[in-house]
Amino acid sequence: MKLTRYFPILTWGREYSRVALSNDLMAALIVTIMLIPQSLAYALLAGLPPEAGLYASIVPILLYTVFGTSHSLAVGPVAVVSLMTAAALSNIVEQGTMGYAVAALSLAGLSGVMLLAMGLLRLGFIANFLSHPVIAGFITASGVIIAASQLKHIFGIEAHGHNLLELVVSLSTHLTETHFVTATIGITATVFLFWVRKGLKPLLVKLRLGTIVIGVMVKTGPVVVVVATTVAVWAFGLADQGVRIVGDVPQSLPPFTLPSASPALLGQLLLPAFLISVIGFVESISVAQTLAAKKRQRIDPDQELIGLGAANIGASLTGGFPVTGGFSRSVVNFNAGAETPAAGAFTAIGLAIAAVALTPLIYFLPKATLAATIVVAVVSLVDFSILKRSWHYSKADFSAVLVTILLTLLLGVEAGVSAGVGLSILLHLYKSSKPHIAEVGQVPGTQHYRNILRHAVITDPTIVTLRVDESLYFANARFLEDKIQNRVARDRTIRHVILQCSAINEIDLSALESLETINQRLQEMDVQLHLSEVKGPVMDRLKREHFLTDLTGKVFLSQFEATNALQDKEKAHNPNT
C-alpha cells in the first residue's frame, strides 16, 4: 500500500495495455516535436546554453513518470520558472560563465529538495497562500517582462535588466544599433507565429479539419519557423552577416552533473528556490487537476510535490535547470491521446534522440527565432482583465493584484510575488479582525432573526442580540469586547446580551478569555450574557473550561428559545410592564 502511494507507476504500470502503449507513443511523438524548439527557447530565456533545455526535459520527465500521479502532465522547462531562474541567478553570477550553469543546477537541486520535503511532510498547503489574484497578476506581469526581455534577440541588440524599467531603458538606449537582418528574421517569425495562433486556426476550422489535427498543426508552428529560418540562415550565409545563431551544441545524452555545495551560494538561492518551488507547483497542480477532472481521475497533491521534487533533483544532476508541469504541452499531450505517464517516458526518449542526433541541424538556428517563439507563447499569458474583475468583486483582491503587478514590473518577480502574498495575508487578517457583527431582531411571525438595520424586526429594549459572522480568535477577540461594551454602556435599559453563535466555527483561547472578560464586565453593569446556537465542536471545547459555569446567563439551543425564555423572565420580574 505504502509503496504504491509513493510509486504511482506500480499502480498504472501493472494494468498497462497495448492500446495505451500505442496511444502514449502517438502523444509522445507530437509532444516531442513541440518540445524541441520550446526547450531550446526556455534555456535561452533562463540565460543558459540551448542544450540545457533539452537536458532539462529528459531525466526530469522520466522521474515524473515514476513518481507523478497525473496521467497527462508534461514536465520540463516553462516560461515563468525560466524567467525566475534568470532573475535569481543574474543577481549572483554573470550569465554565460560556468558558475552560472552550476548555480542553475543548484537552484534546481534546492528547489527539488524543498518540493520533496514539502511532499513528504505534507506541507502542500503552503502553496494555497498564493491567492488566485496574486498568481494572475504575477503571471501577467511576468509575461510582459519575458516578452520585453526577448526583444533584444529579435532586434539583434544588447540589453539587460530584470524588471520592466531597466529593460525599457536599456532597449531604448540600444535600439539605434538594431541589426536589420536579425530584425527581419525576428519580426517575420513573430508575425508568422501570431498568425498561426490567430489566423491559421479559423482557416483550418473553415476547412473542417478535426480539432485535434488543428491543435497539432497550430502547435507545430514553431517547428516550421525553426526549420525555415535555420535553412535561410544556412542558405544565405546570414551568420556571417552578424545574425546570432545557436552554434555548436554538443551531441550527447544528458551529462552527469553536480550542483554546488557552497553554503554562501545556497543561502542566496534559498528564497528564489522556495518561490520557484511554490509557483511551479501551483502552475503544475492546476493543470494536472484540470486535465484529471476531464477523466474523473484523482491527483494527490502531496505525491505531486514528490514527483516534481524528483524531477528537479533529476534536472540538477543532468545538466538542466528548474522544471515543472507546463500548461500548453500538457494540454497537447492530453489532446493527443496520452493515457498514462508512460507517454512522458516516450517523450524523454524522443528528446534524448534529438539531443544525440539532431543538434548539428540547429547550428544555424537564429536566436531571434527562439525569441519569437517565446514572445508569442508568453503574450497569451498577459491578461490585465484580472484588474477590472477584482476591482468589481473585492477591493482587497484588487489591491493584492495591483501590488503584485506593479512590484513585479518595477522591482522584479521575487519582490512582486512576495509582496502580493504578504498583502493578501495581511488583508485577510485585517478583515477577520473586524468581523461583521449584526444586531438582530425577530422577523414578525417567524422564528428567524435578522439584522435590525436591514429588516423590519421585533426587538425588546431589555435584550440585545448580536450575531458575529466570523470565528472568534485572537485577532478579533478584543474587537468584540469593545463592541459589546460600547453597545451596553450607552443604553441603561439593557438587561441581557445574547451572542448568536451560528456562524462561529471556532473559539480560541484568546477569544474564550475575551468572553470571560465580557461576561465579568457585563456582570458589573448588572447585565447577563447568554449564548445561542453554539455549534457542537465549539461547545465541546467550551466544556473543557470553567467559562460555562461562570457564565451569568444560559446557553440556548436556538435564538427563538433564548428570546422567549428571557422575555418570560423579565415579565416575571416586572409584572406591570
Add this chain to the structure above:
Amino acid sequence: MKLTRYFPILTWGREYSRVALSNDLMAALIVTIMLIPQSLAYALLAGLPPEAGLYASIVPILLYTVFGTSHSLAVGPVAVVSLMTAAALSNIVEQGTMGYAVAALSLAGLSGVMLLAMGLLRLGFIANFLSHPVIAGFITASGVIIAASQLKHIFGIEAHGHNLLELVVSLSTHLTETHFVTATIGITATVFLFWVRKGLKPLLVKLRLGTIVIGVMVKTGPVVVVVATTVAVWAFGLADQGVRIVGDVPQSLPPFTLPSASPALLGQLLLPAFLISVIGFVESISVAQTLAAKKRQRIDPDQELIGLGAANIGASLTGGFPVTGGFSRSVVNFNAGAETPAAGAFTAIGLAIAAVALTPLIYFLPKATLAATIVVAVVSLVDFSILKRSWHYSKADFSAVLVTILLTLLLGVEAGVSAGVGLSILLHLYKSSKPHIAEVGQVPGTQHYRNILRHAVITDPTIVTLRVDESLYFANARFLEDKIQNRVARDRTIRHVILQCSAINEIDLSALESLETINQRLQEMDVQLHLSEVKGPVMDRLKREHFLTDLTGKVFLSQFEATNALQDKEKAHNPNT
C-alpha cells in the same frame, strides 16, 4: 464634536465638580506616595538614573489627562516596558553613558510617534494580533527575567545579561562576591514586602479594617521599606561599607530634552519601539477597559493610542523613557476614588513636588531596596498556569505560549514576542487553510442536516452534500477543490453536489474562481453543483460575477428544499428507481 473627540478633557472638564475635585485629590495623594518608590525602581530596571523615573511620571501623566479617555488609568513607567527598554538599549549603547539616556528618549519619542500615528490612522487593531496566550506567556517570562536581573542589586554583585541563560550564568559566577550588608538589606526588604502582600493583608482583614484602607496600607509597604532602609544606611554609615546607594539626585523639575535624530540609531530602535508601543498599548487598554466597565464608562481605543502617544512624546521631551498605563497603580487610583483624569494631573503635581523637594532625602536609599520592590512586584506577574490551561484547551494556543515563554527566556523579550505572534498567525492561517468539511445527511423526521459520521442520517446515493465550516478564501480554496474532486471521482453514482453555505461568511475572488473550476470540472464528470443557504452579503457579492449564470445547478434557500427538489428531479429522470 471633532475637537471633543480628540480632547476628551473638554467633555469631562466642563462638568467638573467640587465633589470630583476632593475625590481626585485624595486618590492623587495615595497614588503619589505609591509612585515615588515605584518610579525610582523602574528607572533602575530600565538602566537609567532614578530621577528619570520621576520625570517619566510627570509630563506624560499631564498629557494623558488631556488626551486620554479612561477616568482611572495611571500612566507612567511599568515593569515590562522598562525591561524592554533596557533590553533594546543595551544592545546598542552602554548603560550609564549619556548616549544611553538619549537613546531612551529616542525610544520613547519613536514609540510615541508610532502610537499617535496608529491612533490617527485607526490602526489599533494591530494590537489584536497579540493573542492572549502570547501576552500571558510573555508577561510570565518577562517577570522571571526581571526578577533575575534584580538579584545582582539584592546581593550587591555585578551581573549582566538580557535573557535568563546569560543572567543565571553571570549570577552564579559572581555569587561568591556577595556583599553581605547589602544582601541583608535586600533580603530583609524582599521578605518584608512579601509579608506585606501575603501576611499583612489577612491580619488587617482580621482587624476588620475597610478594604480601601487595607489596600492603601498594603500598597504603602514599599514606602515603609524605603524610609526604613534609607534611615538605616544613613544612621549606620552603611554606604561607606560598600552598600550601593542612589546618591545625588538633581533637585529639579523635569528638564527639557531632545531625542536623537540619528537615522542609524532610530533605525535600530524601530522594531523595539514598535513592540513596546503595541505591548504597552495592550497592557494599558486592558486595564482601562476593565476599570471602565465597573462604572459603565466607554473607552475609545483609537483615542487611547493618541493619549499614550502624547504621553510618550512628552516623556521623550522631558528626560523620561517609555511609559504606559500601569495595572497596579490604576487599580489603586480607581479604588482610592479617582473620578476623572484630573486625579492624574494632581499626581503629576505631587511627583513634581517630590522631584524638587524630596530628592535629597533619598540620597542614602540603597539600590537593594528598589530591587526588592521590583522583585516583589513582578513575581505576581509570573503565572505558568497558562501552559496547563492552553494545553487542555487547544494545542495551537499551547504551542504559541510555549514558544513565547521559551524564546523570551532564552533569547530575550523581542525574539519571544515576535516568534509568539508569528506562530499564532501561522497556526491560525494553517487551521483556516484546512477547514472542517462535513458531509451531511438529513436527520430522519426533521429538516435538519447533520454530519453523516456523527449522526444516523438519511442520504441519497446520487446526492452529496458538503458543509464547509469556514469562510472560503485563497488559503482554503484549493483544499476545497481537491476535497470535492476526490469525493466525486471515487463514486460514479453521484449526480449532484450541494455546498451548504450556512457557515460561509465570505467568498473572496480566489475562492470564487475555485468554485468556477469546481463547477466546470464537475460538469465534465456530468455532475451538477448546487449551493444552499447562502448568506445575504455573500450572495450580493456573487451576483457581481457571472458564476451564478454559469452554475450547472441552482441556489436553494434551504438545504431541505435543495434535497427535495433534486430527489424529485432524479425520480422524474429514472421513474423505475
